[in-house]
Amino acid sequence: MTDTDTERNESSAGGGDTPAAALERIVDPVVAVAGGTVTCVNAAAADAFDTHTDVSDRPAASVLDTVWEQLEAEIEETAIGTVRTVSLEDDRFDARIHRGDDGATITFDHDDTSHVRDRAIKDRAIDEAPIGVTLSDPSREDNPLIYVNDAYERLTGYTSEEVVGQNCRFLQGEDSDPEAIREMREAIDEQRPVTVELKNYRKDGEEFWNEVTIAPVRDDDGEVTNYVGFQNDVTARKQAQFELERHKEKLQEERAELERVLERVEGLVQDVTAAVAGATSRTDLEDAVCDRIAAERAYEGVWIGERSPATSSIEARTSAGTTPEPIEIDDGHPASVALERGGVAVDRVDGTTVAAIPLAYSGVEYGVLTVRTTEGHDVDERDEVILSALTRAVASGINARETSRMLATDAVVAVELELVDRNVAPVALSAAADCELEYRRSVHRTDDETASLYTATDASMDELEAAAAELEGVELRPIVERDEECLVELTTDESLVEWLSERGAVVRSITAEDGRTRLTLEVPRSANVRDVVEAVEERYPETDVRSFQQRERADETRQEFAANLEDELTDRQLAALQRAYLGGYFEWPRPTTGEELAQSMGVSRPTFHEHLRTAEAKLCRAFFGE
Structure with missing residues (x-):
């Protein structure tokens, strides 16, 4: 009182x-x-x-x-x-x-x-x-x-x-x-x-x-x-009250910090994504990415490196804020550890935290992104998630540039492989139906699924359908049956052609007989051909490399002409033209009708003929136009 x-x-x-x-x-x-x-x-x-x-x-x-x-x-x-x-x-x-x-x-x-x-x-x-x-x-x-x-x-x-x-x-x-x-x-x-x-x-x-x-x-x-x-x-109650207030203050501070981090991350991701989308070459892309990441207060140096088979080391392709020396592949540096493990590696190097993340897309290695943090900043789980997301975007961009360069380059390496793995659809089907299959083309459907067209000899359509029904993960759709051959569409859980394309290789031919498939690929000379071959060997055991051959492309190959025409055709127009040609629609007497081809595409006959006439017009322009 x-x-x-x-x-x-x-x-x-x-x-x-x-x-x-x-x-x-x-x-x-x-x-x-x-x-x-x-x-x-x-x-x-x-x-x-x-x-x-x-x-x-x-x-x-x-x-x-x-x-x-x-x-x-x-x-x-x-x-x-x-x-x-x-x-x-x-x-x-x-x-x-x-x-x-x-x-x-x-x-x-x-x-x-x-x-x-x-x-x-x-x-x-x-x-x-x-x-x-x-x-x-x-x-x-x-x-x-x-x-x-x-x-x-x-x-x-x-x-x-x-x-x-x-x-x-x-x-x-x-x-x-x-x-x-x-x-x-x-x-x-x-x-x-x-x-x-x-x-x-x-x-x-x-x-x-x-x-x-x-x-x-x-x-x-x-x-x-x-x-x-x-x-x-009421000491206990007051202490609980104070603890609750401290907890609320801490949550408010953490929320504010999270908002600052999210704002920073959002800006970083947007800028890196823009760099990936806007770069005209792999070198421009890597330069822009390193410059943007190095602008973050948390990082004082960023570089992208790749293995050098000649020196057995990791050498920098580009950098910002640092000039790294070549790193021995097995010296324990985070960059070498990241490539060996295929995941994020973090360690202290010369008193500073260094984090390295592999650049890989669909199993193809494009190097390693390495960051050196500023003093007092450690790489936590949140940083690892951010950097991993960025490297996925960068690797995807590099893959797109390398694939475009591969399609445009004249200097290629032709690789012939022999596959016997029954997980490859033509290998399994040729063995099950005792037939010969020849790859024609791949078709991208509107549902983002890729199907491949094959001509089959020495087997009837009924035999092919019966054999495919016994194969797990293989769907066969009959297109047309002729006296000597059948045209079929094969769809699998993952298209071999699409899988190779993501790794920078173009499929030129696939021939399957008696459970063995000859596969011919073209890979740019500037690409790591060995990586592509090793990826195939790892995915399909007992793969046999038959030959390597360096060659120059002609001024405009048949494949390039077809590729240019494909750019003019819609998916439906291309499918109608392919089915009409491979099904013998342009022969006389016709072995198949427009009604049958329309059914194979799942459209009405008038719709099929509309797509076919439009495709024919574009084909004529490609031949006779200026």
Whole structure:
């Protein structure tokens, strides 16, 4: 409790009450004594002890008779400023002794059994309450405490003798909230209840959070006679509250950091994607990517390198912010480890964190991207995810540039392979149907599926369909059956032609017979031909390399003419033209009808003829136009 400027004259020598008396004022016999002499009695006491009210200076023993001897001893045992309840040998009364500086006031309670029991229960309830209970006397200077219960003693570590007579502010300290203290002071000045939470200090100096409630106690006339206080230790709750607030602040900081990271990542990904899409060559692409990543504050150097078979090392193709020396393939550097493992590798190199990620697309290796971080920045899981996503985009872009260069280059290596793996559809079908298959072309359907057209000899369409039905992962669609051969469409889970194209190789021919397939590829001389061949050997065991042959392409090969024409044709127009030609539609007599070809495409006959006529017109323009 705090100071109050309100002062009141004490109405008795004692100046204080028990908790029950403060809460419930009862008119009982009252006798004031000082030094063994009666100084005052009220009318109720005069009636009770059969004396007149003017008994000043009379010995207490002559007024109180036999009970004085017991009361005198109890008064001596009562501390000044406190209250003591006494069970008298006189059956009529119990007594409460109010000890003051100059004497004592004795209040006699009639021995009404129910009243005594109720008061005893109230006193015991207050004494044994689980929270601290205090009473103060605002009529005395500085509003001191006149009562504390056991829970208060346990809460604060102070005994009743140590705190009675003091204002309760002694529990406050340097970290007690001034605003809460001011709020209590104002409530006492305005004689109204108040509840605050503030930091207090136990006797041993330990801090605790105290929920303090202070309320005025009024008499029958509405005058404030005391203040009752309740103290509750809410330290655990406050700590949980502070922890929750810290957690919220941490989440807010993490959310803000995440938003900054996402903004940075979004910008980085967009810029790298733009570099990949806008570069006209592999070199331009790699230069732009290194420059953009090196512009990030987290990285001080970026480079892209590739294996050099001649030196057995990894050599830089391009770099930004650093000039790396060649790295031995087996020296444990993150770049070499990343290529060996096929995944992200992070390590400390010369006191700086270095991360390396392979550049690979569809199993084809295009090198390794290596970043050196700035001082104090480590590569965490989030960085690894970002860099891995970037390298996938870069590798895809390099693959597209290399494939375009391969199609445009005149210097190629022709590779002839022999495959016996039954996972290759023509190998499996030629063995199952005892026939010969010759690859014609591949068709990209509108559902993004690739199908390959083959002509088959030495087997009927029924035999081919029956054999394909027994093969897992192979779907055969009949196109047309002629006297000497059948035209069929093969669809597999993954097209061999498309898989090789993604690795920079162009399929020139596929011939299958007796469970063996001859495959002829063209790979640019500038590409890593060995990587392509090794990829085929790894995917299809027992692959046999028949020949390597370097050659120059003619000014415009038949394949290039066809490729240029394909650029002019839609997928449907190309499919109609291919099926018409390979199905013998242009021969006479026709071995197949337009209706049959339309059914093989899943369209109506008029639609088929519309696609075919449009394709024929474009073909004529390719031959006869300028």
